Amino acid sequence: MSTTTGPAASDAAKTAPGPGGKPGPRGPSTTRKDGGRGKPRLGVQNLAGWLFSTPFLVLFTVFMAFPILATLLMSFTDFGLRNVTNPLDAEFIGFENYTKLFSDEKFLKSLFNTGYFVVVGVPLTIGLGLLVAVLLNNGIDRARTFFRVGFYAPVVTSIVAVAVVWRFVLDPADGLVAGLASEVGLTAPDFLGDEKLAMPSLILMAVWRNMGTVMVLFIAGLQAIPTEVREAAKLDGAGPWHEFRRITLPLLRPTMLYATVITTIGYLNVFEEPFVMTQGGPSDSTLTVSLNMYREGFNFFHMGYASAMAYVLFVVIMGITVLQLRLLKDNTK
Amino acid sequence: MHRAARTATVAIALATAFGITACGSSGGEGVAADAKQTLTVWAMGAEGEKLGDVAKEYTKANPNVNVKVTPVGWDVAHQKLVSAAAAGTLPDIAQMGGTYMGEFAEIGALEPVDTKVFDEKDFFPASWEQGVVDGEVYGVPWYVDTRVLYYRTDLAKEAGIDKAPATWSELRSAAEAYQDKAGTKWGLNIQPSGLDTVQSFYPFLYSSGGEIIDKDGKAVIDSPAAVKAFEEYGTYFDKGLAKKSVQPGYDVTKDFNKGDVPMFFSGPWIMTLLNDQYPDLAGKWAVAKVPAGEKSVSMAGGSSLVISKDSDNKAAAKEFITYLTDTKGQEDWFKRTSDLPAATAAWESGPLAEDPNLQVFREQMETAKNSPPLPQWSEITSKVDSAVEAVTQGKESAEDAAKKAQSEVEGLVK
Numbered sequence: 001m002s003t004t005t006g007p008a009a010s011d012a013a014k015t016a017p018g019p020g021g022k023p024g025p026r027g028p029s030t031t032r033k034d035g036g037r038g039k040p041r042l043g044v045q046n047l048a049g050w051l052f053s054t055p056f057l058v059l060f061t062v063f064m065a066f067p068i069l070a071t072l073l074m075s076f077t078d079f080g081l082r083n084v085t086n087p088l089d090a091e092f093i094g095f096e097n098y099t100k101l102f103s104d105e106k107f108l109k110s111l112f113n114t115g116y117f118v119v120v121g122v123p124l125t126i127g128l129g130l131l132v133a134v135l136l137n138n139g140i141d142r143a144r145t146f147f148r149v150g151f152y153a154p155v156v157t158s159i160v161a162v163a164v165v166w167r168f169v170l171d172p173a174d175g176l177v178a179g180l181a182s183e184v185g186l187t188a189p190d191f192l193g194d195e196k197l198a199m200p201s202l203i204l205m206a207v208w209r210n211m212g213t214v215m216v217l218f219i220a221g222l223q224a225i226p227t228e229v230r231e232a233a234k235l236d237g238a239g240p241w242h243e244f245r246r247i248t249l250p251l252l253r254p255t256m257l258y259a260t261v262i263t264t265i266g267y268l269n270v271f272e273e274p275f276v277m278t279q280g281g282p283s284d285s286t287l288t289v290s291l292n293m294y295r296e297g298f299n300f301f302h303m304g305y306a307s308a309m310a311y312v313l314f315v316v317i318m319g320i321t322v323l324q325l326r327l328l329k330d331n332t333k
Numbered sequence: 334m335h336r337a338a339r340t341a342t343v344a345i346a347l348a349t350a351f352g353i354t355a356c357g358s359s360g361g362e363g364v365a366a367d368a369k370q371t372l373t374v375w376a377m378g379a380e381g382e383k384l385g386d387v388a389k390e391y392t393k394a395n396p397n398v399n400v401k402v403t404p405v406g407w408d409v410a411h412q413k414l415v416s417a418a419a420a421g422t423l424p425d426i427a428q429m430g431g432t433y434m435g436e437f438a439e440i441g442a443l444e445p446v447d448t449k450v451f452d453e454k455d456f457f458p459a460s461w462e463q464g465v466v467d468g469e470v471y472g473v474p475w476y477v478d479t480r481v482l483y484y485r486t487d488l489a490k491e492a493g494i495d496k497a498p499a500t501w502s503e504l505r506s507a508a509e510a511y512q513d514k515a516g517t518k519w520g521l522n523i524q525p526s527g528l529d530t531v532q533s534f535y536p537f538l539y540s541s542g543g544e545i546i547d548k549d550g551k552a553v554i555d556s557p558a559a560v561k562a563f564e565e566y567g568t569y570f571d572k573g574l575a576k577k578s579v580q581p582g583y584d585v586t587k588d589f590n591k592g593d594v595p596m597f598f599s600g601p602w603i604m605t606l607l608n609d610q611y612p613d614l615a616g617k618w619a620v621a622k623v624p625a626g627e628k629s630v631s632m633a634g635g636s637s638l639v640i641s642k643d644s645d646n647k648a649a650a651k652e653f654i655t656y657l658t659d660t661k662g663q664e665d666w667f668k669r670t671s672d673l674p675a676a677t678a679a680w681e682s683g684p685l686a687e688d689p690n691l692q693v694f695r696e697q698m699e700t701a702k703n704s705p706p707l708p709q710w711s712e713i714t715s716k717v718d719s720a721v722e723a724v725t726q727g728k729e730s731a732e733d734a735a736k737k738a739q740s741e742v743e744g745l746v747k
Contacts, residue, residue, distance in 0.1 A: 084418055190578050
């Protein structure tokens with residue numbers, strides 16, 4: 001971390017002008033960071049501010065900060081069932097939970113499954129969400145509201161109701177797909193019972209469920225693009241595809257970044273789909289990290305171990321998010 | 334030395350985090366049975382819904398004791414009980430399944446049963462043992478549950494089967510005959526994989542003389558008897574007699590009614606369900622004892638009633654439990670819920686003594702086997718679930734699966 005060496009210094013030089021030197025929305029925020037934040041004063045003029053934020057601060061401390069800290073501490077102990085009534089007996093075991101995790105086949109499998117879910121699910125969700133948003137924004141004039149609501153409905157539907165519908169769709173015996181397949185003389189596969197198909201089926205369901213959120217974001221982004229820019233492009237002779245690639249897409253970048261990051265975080269945490277549809281089966285092929293954590297924690301009461309899992313997941317999520325922010329932001333130039 | 338300091342720091346943080354206030358706040362003798370008081374009771378699922386009526390009647394007869402029943406869903410029951418135990422807010426009385434008993438006894442949340450009031454001889458052996466942890470009794474049996482074979486008698490006729498299958502080989506040939514001659518889609522429904530597959534596997538395991546954990550607390554899931562059970566269980570999937578994949582929430586009674594599935598193992602509540610939902614099916618089905626490998630042994634389940642260690646109303650709690658578990662209370666409960674009485678005396682009159690299907694349950698109950706009350710039981714059975722899955726999906730031989738499960742379970746019981 002020595003800043004005196006050549007390459008490091010030039011690195012710093014390269015990145016420093018980036019945010020600071022560029023005009024636009026990010027400029028002022030960086031200057032404010034340096035100047036504005038003095039010591040917070042507890043004067044009378046600040047009293048109202050503190051008063052108004054107290055409810056939040058109390059709730060945050062009790063329901064967020066404290067559990068987060070307790071989980072961290074717990075992840076270094078052997079906290080198990082017997083400690084529920086006697087937490088004082090929990091023994092400090094250092095990094096043992098963490099080292100155990102990486103030789104735990106089940107955990108590694110759940111990590112792989114989660115990765116699979118993200119790698120396939122995120123591009124699909126973003127891609128389809130964008131497609132639908134663009135279609136709704138440009139194509140359909142009449143039933144626009146109807147479709148918007150239609151595509152957004154899955155987002156606000158309870159997962160239990162969704163599960164009932166999807167089970168019906170995917171049921172190999174008398175489900176919708178099976179019925180359609182037999183109409184044309186085919187046999188539908190057993191989507192949720194087949195190790196290779198179970199995860200793709202869940203991804204499909206998740207994409208359907210989350211596409212609406214992304215779509216709404218993109219519609220907002222699309223509507224923020226000034227019409228003059230588009231018209232100018234048209235005057236310059238850009239066709240629709242050209243316009244989309246050269247104008248729309250670059251201007252949607254901030255929305256894209258946001259949508260990708262929240263979808264990725266959501267999918268890294270994926271729990272509901274496997275929980276209600278497959279319970280992690282068949283043969284753990286849909287066991288995700290969150291589901292694994294839930295089982296260890298609440299079925300077997302290995303609280304220490306489950307906490308360690310939570311922190312590993314946290315580090316993974318943070319790492320990936322930082323990476324995404326870097327990659328996608330640097331490209332804006 | 335060093336470690337002690339660190340443990341203490343962690344422990345203090347955890348203690349605060351869990352909101353532990355001194356648990357033994359009650360102390361002393363508590364309130365007399367007939368003094369004015371409110372008795373809190375948690376009951377699960379259907380029982381929770383119906384116990385409220387009983388409580389009302391009890392309060393009418395005992396105006397000083399106001400019994401307040403809170404129904405708790407089975408799906409959240411375990412978590413709710415554990416967090417209540419952690420916070421020291423367990424109700425005076427709770428309904429508890431056998432698999433929970435070990436955990437809660439271990440964390441010291443339960444009051445030992447007064448064996449002068451509740452007598453072992455009055456109950457089915459398996460249901461009494463369910464409440465025994467390390468030689469101490471913690472639960473009074475409330476109702477019992479065991480698994481028997483449900484089968485379609487009308488289709489059996491078509492298939493040329495004239496009596497209920499009583500052995501493994503009869504069961505297998507019945508399944509084949511149903512499929513070949515009566516045209517059913519499957520022969521027998523047993524769960525191939527997923528959570529609690531072990532419940533479906535118990536009738537095979539116990540009937541071949543196998544066990545997961547023996548009396549001395551040692552893992553024995555790779556015993557020759559257990560391997561034989563794995564093999565037999567797997568055969569149904571090899572031969573296409575049983576469905577290889579079943580989704581969570583699968584309702585076997587629907588396919589039973591349609592005639593796709595002619596046989597399955599299940600508990601007493603299915604009788605009520607079939608009578609209520611498929612009245613047209615009446616007279617076309619019957620129940621039989623679990624077909625024997627070595628002998629016919631099924632699993633025992635059901636619920637017990639426990640008193641919380643912290644309760645201030647132990648005396649009244651004891652009286653209310655007596656009311657629920659004596660002969661009259663048990664008969665009344667059966668009428669309301671169709672839950673099978675745990676007290677044997679209640680079986681001596683009325684439909685319980687006369688209905689041939691209920692008699693099957695009674696006979697099965699005499700020898701039924703319950704799960705050992707180990708705190709890590711759900712973790713142990715999850716290993717067996719995986720072993721069963723490996724066999725039914727044709728991934729591992731019965732022997733390999735059993736060996737793997739054995740080493741995993743050994744790691745858990747030490």
